[in-house]
Amino acid sequence: MPKLFYTPTSCGAASFIACSTIGLNIDCEQVNIQTHKTSSDQDYYHINPKGNVPCLILDDGTILNENIAVLNWIADQVGLINTNKLAPLNGTQDRYLVQNCLSFIASELHTSIGGLFAPHSEEITTFIRNKCSMKLTYCENILLGGGREFLVGEKPTIADFYLFVVLSWCPGLNLPLVSYPRCQSFVDRISHLPNVIEAKSKMVGNPASIMGPSPSLGEKISSTMQPTVDKVSDAMHSTSEYTKGKFSDLKDKFSGPSTSSTGTMTTGQPTTLSSSTTTIPPAPEDTRPLNERIESRLASAQASAQPTLDKVSDSMKPTVTKVESSIHTFADSTNEKIEDNRPLNERIESKLASAQASAEPTLIKVSEKLKPAVDKVETTITTTAAAANSKIAELQAKFSGPSKINPETTKPFMEDAENKRPIN
């Protein structure tokens, strides 16, 4: 089966729209035109030595990798499939007009507007912008002049799909179409055609063939939201693991015998107070009180950090739960709708496709809305981790190294012990 290589926003999308419009079920695969890798991670230059999209590989291995050739090939398959024409018949005057438009779009409009995707000096950018203005003015006044809805005839053709894609790049390249109202309303008109809405929605799912199964809206929402949910839960998990690890390191460090070098105060070994053999009872000099003190300081540091960690985790819970439940609700309701409507006719299918397309901006909005919350949580987590670290460092500094116990403070006890010494 022939295979189309394309991307959903580049000129290659016009070929996908054309195939989808006539129900031409060829294989297809998306390409990253920055890395030149296909979505199945193949080196795209091995498939298309020119590295561009669109590229159509025919059954005998022939490569078509120019928009005009690919679009014409697709249009000419139409007679074999159904009567939804993508171009007037070959040999008619209208067909030559379609070719005329295609050539203008490819060699003049696409190359001018496409030039703005690359960084240039101010001088060159100004030159390209002036060129774009001239080409857009020609589109506005001549190609779309005279109240024309489509470039040639009364129906959209392959030339309309190509023009639509190229004009759609303008706002993102700081070439607002407000100065070209016919171009703007042309983009609006084409983008609302049910076949275009359907094709765009299919491209989101990166299907393996043009007419292959498209993912449900629920699946699309899940795949859009999943990275955010994963990111939040990973950040929470690793912070909690890191803090736990630090506390347990410190506990291990201080719960064994002390390494302080002040002899009897920390080792618990008998101290000889005089030349006599009297042994001081170890209780006051025992390591236990010191360890207990350390343990209790550690426990209180842990306890004081815990509410903050809990707070972070609690404040995230509603967001995560809300996102998860809306993903499920959307998934359930959309799957039901799609299942219910599947046996129904084309009209219902196109309505569903337009519902899917109109939900997409909301999805993007939801994900943008969530971003500050996610960023906030990440900052809180970082601050908490930093605070915990500084507490830990403080404790380490306090309790490592030579004992800070002042021998003066033990003097009364020593004297007391001396007094109680049996008299020989």
Ligand SMILES: N[C@@H](CCC(=O)N[C@@H](CS)C(=O)NCC(=O)O)C(=O)O
């Ligand atoms: N001469 C080709 C140019 C197609 C073209 O510029 N495609 C762009 C996307 S809109 C592309 O694939 N650029 C990436 C590359 O060439 O590596 C045609 O008219 O079809």
